[in-house]
Amino acid sequence: MAGDATNLSDVDQDKYDADEQVKIICLGDSAVGKSKLMERFLMDGYRPQQLSTYALTLYKYTTTINDKTVLVDFWDTAGQERFQSMHPSYYHKAHACIMVFDVQRKVTYKNLTNWYKELREYRPEIPCIVVANKIDADLKVTQRNFNFAKKQGLPLYFVSAADGSNVVKLFKDAIKLAISYKQDSSDFMDEVMRELEKFELETKEDLSDKEDENSKEEKSKSS
Numbered sequence: 001m002a003g004d005a006t007n008l009s010d011v012d013q014d015k016y017d018a019d020e021q022v023k024i025i026c027l028g029d030s031a032v033g034k035s036k037l038m039e040r041f042l043m044d045g046y047r048p049q050q051l052s053t054y055a056l057t058l059y060k061y062t063t064t065i066n067d068k069t070v071l072v073d074f075w076d077t078a079g080q081e082r083f084q085s086m087h088p089s090y091y092h093k094a095h096a097c098i099m100v101f102d103v104q105r106k107v108t109y110k111n112l113t114n115w116y117k118e119l120r121e122y123r124p125e126i127p128c129i130v131v132a133n134k135i136d137a138d139l140k141v142t143q144r145n146f147n148f149a150k151k152q153g154l155p156l157y158f159v160s161a162a163d164g165s166n167v168v169k170l171f172k173d174a175i176k177l178a179i180s181y182k183q184d185s186s187d188f189m190d191e192v193m194r195e196l197e198k199f200e201l202e203t204k205e206d207l208s209d210k211e212d213e214n215s216k217e218e219k220s221k222s223s
C-alpha cells in the first residue's frame, strides 16, 4: 500500500513553522464530498498520498502569492470521521479549516456543531469556512438559510464537487485565509522576539553602565 512507503517527513509537523508552508484541514461527516472537493480543485497534477497508518490523506499543492512560493498541505480524513472525532494531531498547527456538509443530508448539517466544537478545542483562532456541497443535486438549496454559519460568524460557500461550482474560489480563499492567519500570528511572534531582544540589550546596557561606574570609582580611588 502507498501508505507504507510514505516518507515520515511528510507528517513532520514542525515544517509548518516555516514561512512558506501552510496546513489546511478538511472536516465533516463521511460521504459529504470532502475528498471529491479536493480532487476537483487539484484535478491536474495532484498527487494524493494515502497515509494509511495515520488515517489521513495529504494533498500537496504549490502556488505563488505576492511573488512568494507557498506550499499548501491539504489534510483530508481517510475514514476516521466515521467516529465523529479526529486525532489531535490532525488539528495540530493547522492554519485554516474547510468544514463540509451535504445539502441533501440534514444530519451532516446538524453534526457541524460537533465538528466545530472539536475544532475550537484544538484551534481556537484559525479561520474556518463552512461549505454546503452537492448543490448540483438541488439548486434551490442556495436560497435556503443555513443559520449555523451566520450564528458562528463564519463564511458560507455553496459548492458542487460534481460540476465544479465555486470550488476554485473556495480553495483559493481558504489558502489566502491560512496565509494571513499565519502572518498575523508570526507577526505577533516577531514582536515578542523584538521585545526579548530589546530587553536583553537593556540589561546589557545596565551592566555596562555599572562597569563604567565601577571603573570610574577605581580611577578616582587610584588618583
Ligand SMILES: Nc1nc2c(ncn2[C@@H]2O[C@H](COP(=O)(O)OP(=O)(O)O)[C@@H](O)[C@H]2O)c(=O)[nH]1
Pocket: 028, 029, 030, 031, 032, 033, 034, 035, 036, 037, 133, 134, 135, 136, 137, 159, 160, 161, 162, 163
Ligand atoms: N451529486 C453530487 N455528489 C457528490 C458531490 N461531491 C461528492 N459526491 C458524491 O458523494 C459521495 C462521497 O464523496 P467523498 O468525496 O468520498 O466524501 P468524503 O467521505 O466526505 O470524502 C461520492 O459518491 C461522491 O461521488 C457533489 O458535489 N454532487
Ligand SMILES: [Mg+2]
Pocket: 034, 035, 036, 076, 077, 078, 079
Ligand atoms: Mg474522503
